[in-house]
Amino acid sequence: MLNPIIENAYKVLDGGVLTREEAFDIAEKIDGEDILDLVSLANKVRKKFAGATAPCSILNAKSGVCSQNCRFCAQSGAHHTGIETYDLVSKEEALAAARNVYATGVRTFGYVTSGYGYKQATPEFQKILETLDLLHKELPDLKICVSLGILSRETAKLLADHHAWRYNMNLQTNPKRYAELISDTHSVEEKIQTIRFLQEVGITNCTGGIFGLGETWRDRVEMAFAVRELGVEGSPLNVLLPIKGTPLENTPVMTAADVVKSVAVFRLVNPGIMLKFAAGRETVMKDFQGLLMLSGLSSLMTGGYLTTRGRSVEDDMKFIEQLDRF
Numbered sequence: 001m002l003n004p005i006i007e008n009a010y011k012v013l014d015g016g017v018l019t020r021e022e023a024f025d026i027a028e029k030i031d032g033e034d035i036l037d038l039v040s041l042a043n044k045v046r047k048k049f050a051g052a053t054a055p056c057s058i059l060n061a062k063s064g065v066c067s068q069n070c071r072f073c074a075q076s077g078a079h080h081t082g083i084e085t086y087d088l089v090s091k092e093e094a095l096a097a098a099r100n101v102y103a104t105g106v107r108t109f110g111y112v113t114s115g116y117g118y119k120q121a122t123p124e125f126q127k128i129l130e131t132l133d134l135l136h137k138e139l140p141d142l143k144i145c146v147s148l149g150i151l152s153r154e155t156a157k158l159l160a161d162h163h164a165w166r167y168n169m170n171l172q173t174n175p176k177r178y179a180e181l182i183s184d185t186h187s188v189e190e191k192i193q194t195i196r197f198l199q200e201v202g203i204t205n206c207t208g209g210i211f212g213l214g215e216t217w218r219d220r221v222e223m224a225f226a227v228r229e230l231g232v233e234g235s236p237l238n239v240l241l242p243i244k245g246t247p248l249e250n251t252p253v254m255t256a257a258d259v260v261k262s263v264a265v266f267r268l269v270n271p272g273i274m275l276k277f278a279a280g281r282e283t284v285m286k287d288f289q290g291l292l293m294l295s296g297l298s299s300l301m302t303g304g305y306l307t308t309r310g311r312s313v314e315d316d317m318k319f320i321e322q323l324d325r326f
């Protein structure tokens with residue numbers, strides 16, 4: 001017999017909306033074999049409202065030495081992680097990386113830089129705009145997603161004028177606990193304001209976060225609702241891979257069951273958006289990766305993440321092709 005909490009959540013399939021308390025009930029009370037019933041519902045909701053979207057791939061165009069102190073991040077200058085650091089890559093290097101991605105069949109390319117962001121059109125920001133122009137000229141059907149941190153209305157508009165299609169700005173966790181769980185060198189309000197500027201200039205948004213930072217079930221539900229309330233088009237979800245040298249290095253890794261449940265709840269709260277999984281698929285989920293994909297995800301980030309490697313692009317493409325069989 002179906003657990004009554006899940007039975008109630010079936011209203012999402014008919015266009016109904018979960019309240020915060022209903023979502024919280026699912027997150028906190030559904031466990032054991034009921035998780036598979038939850039997965040089944042989340043996949044039906046995904047199939048009906050979101051379908052499946054081809055994977056995307058990213059380039060870390062500037063690495064490390066970041067002035068910010070995000071607790072999970074290998075690239076913060078405040079931590080000692082020993083990762084490779086480099087300045088902004090040249091536009092030719094970015095084009096070569098984009099061509100490699102294109103050759104694998106991927107048509108969405110993320111250009112990502114470390115750092116606080118660009119509230120002014122600095123010389124470095126101008127170099128980024130020139131890069132976007134070059135990518136668009138050489139690979140016109142490649143969708144360009146950028147992730148550059150905090151923006152002003154002016155810099156958001158410039159990105160729109162230079163072919164940026166989508167922007168990645170993650171809330172990372174429950175916005176109300178951002179300063180405590182993520183960073184106190186910038187605020188979540190600045191991030192939300194950036195998303196508003198992007199929406200004003202017509203750039204779509206990919207806004208998600210990380211599970212397993214030490215947050216509660218309530219925090220996970222709050223993040224899902226914050227994403228819903230922002231009205232963004234997509235959401236990347238990650239699971240923390242504790243990195244040596246960061247304040248979270250000794251954080252226990254989430255169980256596969258808790259990751260699956262977190263994704264399923266996120267999907268039930270956000271039925272129609274593109275939901276993709278990024279870091280943590282291979283390392284945390286291992287043999288449960290397929291189950292994760294069936295828990296409401298509609299896409300993947302492929303070909304490696306910012307500071308960790310991932311599964312082959314070819315395998316991921318095949319994976320997505322078969323998703324709609326379920």
Ligand code: SF4
Nearest residue numbers: 066070073076114115
């Ligand atoms: S997440 Fe971004 S802003 Fe935060 S430390 Fe890492 S690179 Fe810097």
